[in-house]
Amino acid sequence: xxxxxxxxxxxxxxxxxxxxxxxxxxxxxxxxxxxxxxxxxxxxxxxxxxxxxxxxxxxxxxxxxxxxxxxxxxxxxxxxxxxxxxxxxxxxxxxxxxxxxxxxxxxxxxxxxxxxxxxxxxxxxxxxxxxxxxxxxxxxxxxxxxxxxxxxxxxxxxxxxxxxxxxxxxxxxxxxxxxxxxxxxxxxxxxxxxxxxxxxxxxxxxxxxxxxxxxxxxxxxxxxxxxxxxxxxxxxxxxxxxxxxxx
Numbered sequence: 001x002x003x004x005x006x007x008x009x010x011x012x013x014x015x016x017x018x019x020x021x022x023x024x025x026x027x028x029x030x031x032x033x034x035x036x037x038x039x040x041x042x043x044x045x046x047x048x049x050x051x052x053x054x055x056x057x058x059x060x061x062x063x064x065x066x067x068x069x070x071x072x073x074x075x076x077x078x079x080x081x082x083x084x085x086x087x088x089x090x091x092x093x094x095x096x097x098x099x100x101x102x103x104x105x106x107x108x109x110x111x112x113x114x115x116x117x118x119x120x121x122x123x124x125x126x127x128x129x130x131x132x133x134x135x136x137x138x139x140x141x142x143x144x145x146x147x148x149x150x151x152x153x154x155x156x157x158x159x160x161x162x163x164x165x166x167x168x169x170x171x172x173x174x175x176x177x178x179x180x181x182x183x184x185x186x187x188x189x190x191x192x193x194x195x196x197x198x199x200x201x202x203x204x205x206x207x208x209x210x211x212x213x214x215x216x217x218x219x220x221x222x223x224x225x226x227x228x229x230x231x232x233x234x235x236x237x238x239x240x241x242x243x244x245x246x247x
Contacts, residue, residue: 098174104173108177131147
């Protein structure tokens with residue numbers, strides 16, 4: 001009887017130990033799964049926070065930039081308006097004209113090789129159309145901010161160019177012809193200006209606004225920005241794979 005009881009107790013003890021070991025294994029497995037779930041939850045929370053941050057950062061590059069960033073557009077329109085007002089109301093610096101008739105200012109007024117409307121088309125409208133077209137086929141999310149950046153480039157360039165023209169007051173090579181210069185023989189012996197302009201105020205002011213070139217500065221502002229925009233899109237294509245332009 002003792003041997004049987006001892007064997008039975010031994011068997012019961014072994015079963016208890018096995019059950020305890022099984023419970024311990026299940027507990028360890030549950031702990032591992034719980035730890036894994038916590039790590040996944042923490043990772044998902046981190047990814048969600050990063051995504052939210054990315055969304056907040058890309059919000060400025062959304063298609064709603066026109067309505068989301070009115071202050072920036074207001075600054076651009078203000079710069080263009082100030083440039084127009086300064087150009088119309090502020091006289092340029094009155095640089096002294098040489099006492100004798102200067103040959104470098106005696107060229108005749110010729111026809112405009114590149115009219116102002118053509119500069120506006122090539123430097124502003126053309127980049128605008130290219131940006132809209134490329135963004136339509138590639139990534140529409142940054143079309144608003146790209147157009148805003150183009151407007152800032154052209155608008156601030158116009159303002160700075162007008163201000164520099166007024167400060168410099170450099171006569172054009174066709175100064176005498178443009179301002180309708182009239183020779184004044186009385187002041188020739190004094191060694192001062194030998195005449196005066198008789199043209200309209202607009203023509204006289206324009207004759208003293210040779211530098212810097214408005215055509216060159218606006219063309220550079222618009223077309224150089226367009227080249228940077230296309231370079232960025234091409235680099236994006238190269239990172240994703242071979243470029244596949246739609247045209």
